[in-house]
Amino acid sequence: MAIFNVHVIIENKPGISDPEGETILNDLVLKGTHSAISKIKTAKMLKFTIKEKDKKSAQTRVKEICDELRIYNPMVSKITIDVFDS
Amino acid sequence: MSLEPQELDDLTSKIGRKPTSTELQIVAAEWSEHCSYKSSKKHLKMLPMKGPLVISEKGYDSGVLDVGDGYVITAHIESHNHPSAVEPYGGAATGVGGVIRDILSAGTRPIAIFDGLRFGDIEKDLQARWLFKNAVTGIADYGNCLGIPTIGGEVEFDECYSNYALVDVAAIGFGKKKNLIKNHAKKGDLVVLLGGSTGRDGIGGSQFASDSLESENRSAVQIPDPFIEKLIIEAILEARNQNLIHAMKDLGGGGLSCAVSETADALSIGIEMDVNKVHTRESDMNPDEIMVSESQERMLIVTNNDKLKKLDKICKKFRITCSVIGHVTSNNMMHVKKGKKTCANLPTDVVANATLLDRPSKKPAYLKNIEKEKKLKPILDYSKMMMKFISSPNIASKIWVYGQYDHEVGIRTVVKPGMDSSVLRLDNGKFLAAKIDGNPKHCYINPREGAIGCFEEACRNVVCTGAKPIGMLDHLQFGNPENPEIFWTFLESLKGLTDFAKYFEIPCVGGKVSLYNETPSGPIKPTPIIGILGLIDKTPLYSQKITTGNCLVIIGDTKNEMGGSEYFEYIHKFVGGKCPVVNFQESKTNMNIVLDLIRKDLLKTVHDCSKGGLAVAVSEICMTHQIGCNVSLEKVPGPKLDVDRILFSESHSRYLLVLEKKNTKKLEELLKKSKASYKMIGEFGGENIRFNKENKHVIDLRVDKAQKTWFNSLRELVVHG
Numbered sequence: 083m084a085i086f087n088v089h090v091i092i093e094n095k096p097g098i099s100d101p102e103g104e105t106i107l108n109d110l111v112l113k114g115t116h117s118a119i120s121k122i123k124t125a126k127m128l129k130f131t132i133k134e135k136d137k138k139s140a141q142t143r144v145k146e147i148c149d150e151l152r153i154y155n156p157m158v159s160k161i162t163i164d165v166f167d168s
Numbered sequence: 169m170s171l172e173p174q175e176l177d178d179l180t181s182k183i184g185r186k187p188t189s190t191e192l193q194i195v196a197a198e199w200s201e202h203c204s205y206k207s208s209k210k211h212l213k214m215l216p217m218k219g220p221l222v223i224s225e226k227g228y229d230s231g232v233l234d235v236g237d238g239y240v241i242t243a244h245i246e247s248h249n250h251p252s253a254v255e256p257y258g259g260a261a262t263g264v265g266g267v268i269r270d271i272l273s274a275g276t277r278p279i280a281i282f283d284g285l286r287f288g289d290i291e292k293d294l295q296a297r298w299l300f301k302n303a304v305t306g307i308a309d310y311g312n313c314l315g316i317p318t319i320g321g322e323v324e325f326d327e328c329y330s331n332y333a334l335v336d337v338a339a340i341g342f343g344k345k346k347n348l349i350k351n352h353a354k355k356g357d358l359v360v361l362l363g364g365s366t367g368r369d370g371i372g373g374s375q376f377a378s379d380s381l382e383s384e385n386r387s388a389v390q391i392p393d394p395f396i397e398k399l400i401i402e403a404i405l406e407a408r409n410q411n412l413i414h415a416m417k418d419l420g421g422g423g424l425s426c427a428v429s430e431t432a433d434a435l436s437i438g439i440e441m442d443v444n445k446v447h448t449r450e451s452d453m454n455p456d457e458i459m460v461s462e463s464q465e466r467m468l469i470v471t472n473n474d475k476l477k478k479l480d481k482i483c484k485k486f487r488i489t490c491s492v493i494g495h496v497t498s499n500n501m502m503h504v505k506k507g508k509k510t511c512a513n514l515p516t517d518v519v520a521n522a523t524l525l526d527r528p529s530k531k532p533a534y535l536k537n538i539e540k541e542k543k544l545k546p547i548l549d550y551s552k553m554m555m556k557f558i559s560s561p562n563i564a565s566k567i568w569v570y571g572q573y574d575h576e577v578g579i580r581t582v583v584k585p586g587m588d589s590s591v592l593r594l595d596n597g598k599f600l601a602a603k604i605d606g607n608p609k610h611c612y613i614n615p616r617e618g619a620i621g622c623f624e625e626a627c628r629n630v631v632c633t634g635a636k637p638i639g640m641l642d643h644l645q646f647g648n649p650e651n652p653e654i655f656w657t658f659l660e661s662l663k664g665l666t667d668f669a670k671y672f673e674i675p676c677v678g679g680k681v682s683l684y685n686e687t688p689s690g691p692i693k694p695t696p697i698i699g700i701l702g703l704i705d706k707t708p709l710y711s712q713k714i715t716t717g718n719c720l721v722i723i724g725d726t727k728n729e730m731g732g733s734e735y736f737e738y739i740h741k742f743v744g745g746k747c748p749v750v751n752f753q754e755s756k757t758n759m760n761i762v763l764d765l766i767r768k769d770l771l772k773t774v775h776d777c778s779k780g781g782l783a784v785a786v787s788e789i790c791m792t793h794q795i796g797c798n799v800s801l802e803k804v805p806g807p808k809l810d811v812d813r814i815l816f817s818e819s820h821s822r823y824l825l826v827l828e829k830k831n832t833k834k835l836e837e838l839l840k841k842s843k844a845s846y847k848m849i850g851e852f853g854g855e856n857i858r859f860n861k862e863n864k865h866v867i868d869l870r871v872d873k874a875q876k877t878w879f880n881s882l883r884e885l886v887v888h889g
Contacts, residue, residue, distance in 0.1 A: 094391065097368040099449060099463070101393035108487075152298055157254050157389050 083133050085168040086140040092154045092161050093125035100124055128153070137165045171196045175523070182518045190504060190511035193456040195519060197422035198429055201683050204522035207649040208681040211659060214666045219675035221638055227351035227434035229270035229418060230341065231677025233639050235703060237596035240348060242341035244270040245604070245641040245699050246420075247682045251390060252306075252335040256299045260285075260306035260335045261392035262464050267339040268316065269418030269467060272401055275349035275408045276341030279578060280592055281311050283321040283337050284604050284643075284697050285569075288330035290561055290885060296325070299333045301886055306392070307337070308572040313394035314401070318573035319581055319590035320603055325561045328608065332687040336643055338604055338699050342594060347408055351415040353435050353470045357496040359428070360479065363400045363488055364393060364465035366424075367449035371461055396465040396488065403486040404467060412479045415470040425459045425519075427468045428494075429502050433520035435470075440503040441494025443511065455511040459504065470496065532653035538613050539731065541745045547812060550859075550867045553739060558787060558874060559881035560738050563780050565791075568883035583708055586792075588632035588776055591708045599704035601635035607779075608693035609732035610818070611661060613747040618732070619661035619696045623668045624750045624820045626700035628776040631759050632823065634709040634766040635702025640669060642679040642698055647691025649683045657694040658683075665696065671752045674700075709766045711773040714793040714826055718772060720850035721835065723758050724822035725806035726782060728813050734780050735816035748819050754845070755821045761842040762823050768838070770831045777822035783815040783867065785824055786850070787857050791875040796854035801861045803849045811866050815859060826852070 094100050100123050107122040130147075134140040141163050148154060154161055171179070171192065179187055179195055187195065201207060217224070223232040223240060230244035248263025264281055271278045285303055288296035300323075311318045316339075369390050407413050415435060417427045424446070432439045443455045449463070469490075471479055476492065483490040497503070502519055504512040547553050557563055570585040582599065583591035589603035605626040611618030627637045642665055647654040669676055685692045730736050731745030765771055773793075777785040782804065790797050801814050809817070827835060832848065839846045857874060859867040 097450060098389065099364075099367055099369060099391045099393065101391065101395065105395060155255055158258065158391070 083135055086132055086134060086137060087166045087168050088130040088132055088140055088144045089164045089166070090128040090130065090144060090148060090161055091125050092128070092159050093123060094158060095160050098158060131168065141165050170200060175199060178523055183514060188512060190455050190459060191514055193460050194425040194429070194512055194514070197425045197460045198519050199522035200422070203422045203426050205681055206522045206525050207527050207655070207683060208644070208658070210524050210526065211662055212681070214662065215676040216666070216669050217676050219673065222675050222677060225348070225351060227415060227417065227431065229273050231639060231641065232274060232348065233677060233701065234345065235594060235596065235598060238345050239594065239596050240276065240343060240345045241600060241701065242271050242274045242276045243338065243639065243641055243699070243701055244678045245336060245338040245643045245697070246270065246680055247334065247336045247643060247645060249332070249334050249645070249682060249685055252303055252333045253299065255389045256302035256333060257306040258390055258392055260303040261310035261394070262390040263335050263337045264307055264310045265392060265394070265397050265464055266418070266420045267337045268314070268397065271339045271341035272404055273349070273416045273418045273467070274341065275347050276343035277405055278316050278339050278401065279342045279580060280340040280602070281316055281318040281337065282602065282604050282699065283307050283318060283335070284606060285321065285323045286329050286334035286695065287325055288332070289327050290325050293330055295331060297886060303333060303335055304569050304572060310392055310394045312574045314398050315577050317575045317577050317581055318570070319575045319592070320585050322605060323566050323569055324606070324608070326608060326693065328693045330687060330689060332685070332692065334645060334685070334692070334695060336604070336697050338641060340600070340602060349408065349413055349416050351435060353415050353437050353496045355496055355498045357414055357470050357472050358476055358492050359439055359441060359494040359496065360469045360471060360490050361446060361493045362403070362467045362469055362483065362490040364396050364463055365447045365449040365489065366453070366458055366461045366466070367463045368453065368457060368461060369463050371457060390462060390464050393465055399486040399488050400465060400467060403482050403488055406482050407479055410478055412471055412475040413469055414472065417468045419466040419468060421462065423460050423462045429516050429519035431468060431470070432500070432502055432516040436500065438497035438499040438501040438503065438516065439494055440497050440505070442505045442507065444507050445491050445493040447489050447491050455504065455506050527649055527655045528652045529656035529659050530652035531656055538744050539746050542742055544740050544742065551869055554783060554867050554869060555874065555877060557739065557780065558784065558878045561882060561885060562734055562738065563784055564882040565879045566882065567879060568886060583633055583710065587711060588629040591633050591704065599635070599708045601630040601633040601702040601704060601708065602700065603629040604697055604699040605629065606695055606697040607732070608695040609737055610747040611696060612693040613731045613744065615657040615660040615694045616664035617747055617749045618694070620664040620668045620750045621748055621820055622696055622698045623665055624755055625776065625778050626698045627759065628823065630700050630702030631762050632774040632776055633702070633704065634763065635704045636763060637672065637674050637700050638703045639677040639701040640674045640698060642676055642696060643682070644679070645682045645685050645692065645695040645697065647684070647686050654691055661694055661696045668752070672756065709771065709774060714772060714789070714795050714852050716853035717829055718826055718852040719829055719832055719848055720786070720797060720799065720852065721825040721827065721846060721848050722804060722822060723762065723825065723844050723846045724754070725819065725845050726804050726809070726814055726817050726822065727806055727819045728809055729817050729819050730813060733816055733818045735812065750820045757842060757844050758821045758823060761839060761844045765825065765835065765838060770827055770835055772826045772828065775824045777824060778818060781816040781818050783859060787874060789824060789826065790857045790871050791878050794871055794875060795852050796856045796871050797850050797852045797858070799850035799859045801859055801866065803847045805845045805847045811861055
């Protein structure tokens with residue numbers, strides 16, 4: 083068993099609007115001189131620290147937890163899971 | 169896409185050729201139950217819709233009532249059940265957005281929001297708790313961001329909503345009569361789409377709402393953006409003030425398809441539009457998607473070339489996008505193009521008017537024996553039972569819900585939520601009371617009497633503030649109408665509402681029908697929701713502090729009507745019995761005398777008896793005012809009944825009045841003259857709520873303890889499980 087850090091990024095699915103990101107882009111970033119920026123998306127990140135036998139099972143376990151406890155709504159959001167050695 | 173084979177034949181024969189794919193999409197959206205009311209429209213005509221105060225104009229999405237001195241109020245009710253069952257936060261929030269744009273489209277400023285929420289059993293069902301929590305947050309976030317107070321509503325839990333949610337939202341608008349949009353258009357006028365961009369969210373939402381929510385086909389999700397909505401409200405009202413709007417419609421179910429075809433049909437014009445002109449979120453959207461997308465926060469406006477410049481300027485000021493997507497023609501056709509290519513070219517009356525159906529109806533089998541009561545287990549300790557009862561989710565205080573809503577923004581709310589109904593101050597010195605009510609438990613047992621009961625309860629609630637009911641909104645929510653038994657319950661409820669509305673001369677100013685409310689375990693109970701608007705000419709009854717020695721008087725008889733009561737269903741887990749029936753004559757007498765007594769300034773506070781019966785209603789007064797009361801059960805008027813029936817029967821037309829002793833003589837004089845049934849049944853004082861019979865305390869509760877339980881139990885349940 084080893085300790086892993088698992089990062090879960092929760093964001094709206096592609097094609098679903100993101101009012102918060104759009105507001106930050108239009109009302110903050112583009113109001114300055116940062117015209118090189120074309121898109122901002124907001125997301126939420128959860129950082130899990132988990133004891134598991136390997137990276138793969140750490141990822142699977144965290145995915146299961148997120149699904150089971152409705153940590154995100156699969157209708158609206160997608161999640162990306164990254165695993166790092168601690 | 170949900171066009172039935174015979175509907176496809178119907179369309180083909182009406183237009184004399186095979187429809188294109190875009191045409192199919194447009195018609196499928198517009199002919200869905202959600203947009204066309206094809207099952208219900210024939211029957212809805214029975215409701216009285218005219219009245220001395222009602223202003224009707226073609227193409228209005230909301231009801232308009234004249235409140236005098238050149239002012240009008242507008243009102244509308246909508247539901248967002250299917251989307252909320254899938255994504256409660258966004259579904260509930262976009263529901264609020266939709267109904268607010270209906271208010272806006274008449275040219276009035278939205279001033280209040282109401283919400284009626286129904287979920288499964290949150291004591292056991294985690295999913296129901298998740299839905300409840302997020303729907304409330306969604307409404308709170310959206311309403312609070314817009315600066316519109318959420319001033320009332322109701323919350324109910326019942327197993328029939330497991331895995332589902334009923335989210336009903338009503339809104340009220342206020343404005344000057346001369347500023348109402350008089351929907352009109354002439355050839356050459358421009359058609360403008362204003363607001364948020366069109367994306368792939370919510371594609372096919374209205375058809376989705378017209379299918380049963382079975383399992384995985386849950387793709388129609390809409391994302392709320394209250395900040396754009398707020399900008400749209402301000403931009404539209406400014407454009408209205410400058411007279412720039414000829415006609416207006418909000419984009420709701422069915423998106424552009426419905427907005428364009430219905431506007432054209434209502435105004436007897438044609439509209440030619442180009443999908444390339446629609447501002448989209450993604451560049452690769454095809455015409456079909458653009459026409460049926462239900463992206464939120466969009467309005468369709470008809471204006472002319474001269475006014476467009478000014479409209480553009482306003483939109484720039486508020487930083488919202490507006491694009492000219494087409495123009496008005498005189499040929500009554502809805503012509504959709506992509507550049508030069510025609511995608512759809514249909515007669516607007518064909519699109520906007522689906523063939524109405526005559527659905528068969530049949531009395532449901534389950535009703536045959538429903539009124540039979542089973543033998544109940546005797547209650548050994550009513551005080552203990554009562555503590556459990558007041559902490560149950562349906563009876564407990566809903567402060568956890570309305571505490572999250574800003575109910576005072578706009579400084580109109582003079583009577584706040586938590587009372588029978590909230591009251592708003594209007595600019596002409598009058599006051600508006602409003603309330604929504606439903607009771608699926610009663611409606612399940614008797615769809616007709618149950619629906620009438622909801623109507624009367626909503627009336628009672630506004631009457632308690634001193635308001636005379638002037639208009640009604642109905643929202644009829646049922647299961648699959650193709651099932652004759654369900655359709656029968658729909659018809660019965662509708663007939664009941666019609667009879668009551670006619671007798672009391674309360675016109676129906678708006679409404680909605682939501683069918684196909686089915687969950688994996690079957691249809692929901694019949695759930696008509698009634699909203700009542702009441703007008704107060706002088707001052708509302710502001711509830712005053714109750715002090716020792718004040719008297720408690722009940723108006724109305726308590727009858728043996730236990731069917732569908734909380735007591736039967738929550739305490740005894742029994743569904744059945746006879747549900748309460750409203751006696752129209754008695755109802756009118758009681759309503760009039762209560763209004764008279766309030767006008768004569770004889771009362772400190774008035775509360776109606778409803779869910780949980782007399783026991784709960786008296787306790788609510790005591791807990792709100794933190795004072796005890798001694799009630800004699802043998803004095804309660806009505807037929808002779810067992811104590812549990814006197815305590816918990818949910819008979820209608822009953823009001824509890826609190827007054828000072830010195831006013832009792834005058835009160836009795838007036839009550840005698842009115843021929844209403846009444847009795848002085850109790851006196852306030854001390855620290856205990858006591859219901860007594862033959863010198864024994866049947867129920868004896870410490871007010872402070874009861875109050876704490878009643879106040880906190882819902883929050884405890886939601887937050888800590």
